[in-house]
Amino acid sequence: MSEKSNSKFIYLVSIVAALGGLLFGYDTAVIAGAIGYLQIKFELTPLLTGWAASSAIWGCVAGAAFAGHFSDKYGRKKVMQVTAILFAISAVASALPQNLTQFVIARFIGGLGVGAASILSPLYISEIAPAKSRGMLVTLYQLAIVVGINIIYFVNLIIASNNSESWNIELGWRYMVGSEVIPAALFLFMLYLVPESPRWLTAQGREDEALKILEKVNGKEEAASVMSQVKEALTEETGTFRELFGPGLRMAMIVGCVLAVFSQITGINAIIYYAPEIFKSVGFGTESAMLQTVVIGVTNTIFTFVAIWLIDKAGRKKLLLWGVSGMIICLFGMGASFYFSFSSGYVLLAFVLGYVACFAASLGPIPWVIISEIFPTKTRGLAMSFCIVLLWLAVVLITQMTPVLLDHVGGAMTFWIFMVNAIILVFFVWKFVPETKQKTLEEIEHSWRQQ
16 A cells, blocks of 8 residues: 555544544534523523533543443444434434423533543544654544534524524524534444554454554554554553553653643633623623634634644644643733723733634643553553543533632633643643654553653
8 A cells, every 4th residue: 555545544534533523522612602592591590501511521521431441342433433323312402401401411411422532532543543643643633623613603603693682592502502413423424434443453352453454554564563562562561440550650640630631720611611701791792702702713723733733843742831831821811801801802802812822732632642642552541531531520610610700700810710720730741741752652651661
């Protein structure tokens, strides 16, 4: 197989797997357009508003907790197919509820799919991608997330702007959440076109199947070398959860967990989920506030391409340091916009766009890349589950508490709390996060064991 054919195959399987990210972005961001109408429809307090927005996230926690174990046992591809089905069920059920409880249950089901996909899509891509382009290919997952966010922002805007307020309160939000059935069906269909992970197949003793896939990815000569590394690494792995907290790999777990949690508690979902309500609070009208979310989505997409361009060149660590530093500056400015009550809401918008740009080029994609790289093959699914469960718990915290914080301590203090978290993260990255660009998964694993 020629190098051109190899590249086509690699991009095909990576793009298909990354569609799990598109569903992730679509499912989690749809609430930004729907939450205001839900709040009126079901007469929600700030606490219940947070509960409505975060209900899917609790499903994400459960989905992430179990997906790694099931993918280690049954395979990455099979469990991804289950997630697509969960997305479709949730989309239909979320459009039909007559009360908040029914809505929460339907969103929880979708959350199961999001949580599972948040592990399996980057995990699958990292296990099939060649070392030289793995960072860029896993970042396609983050790109798919922001594309999903963009699509639903446009869908929300079209639905909201073309109908009356009363219609949106009764029906508009139902169309918003129900529209997810279309990308869910696409994801399920496309998954039939991709193979199983070669590293998972090798761990199951199916080496001939694994080698054929590795040859499609790397060519015959390099495939033999990669297969040898995979088999050698598997002999060094016990495959137990305890191994991940033992000497050598303990630091990998700490890095994975810290990156997972701090990627969320630095405030991104306060922007993604509550952007319209935040902009309304500084004077934008409903339609204008919706439009600002579209601008945010476009910025997020553009700067994710910056990450794709640089992640295998500049490296993961350098991008993180620069990107999070930029987030700190913008979070300070966002807090100052509220504290000093700047007369123009466009000052706040400028800082929000700067923050989103810095996040998209660094803290958005890179934790997914690093977490998918640093663990042993036999327990990669389980280890990623542990980290991603913590990530989703952090999302729950931010989603649930942002309306409460904005209501009780105000926008300034809310964003300055996120700023302090970002400062802590910069120090941690500088001190403890290693560079993993251009290394095979087995080389990365071996480097932890040498520490």
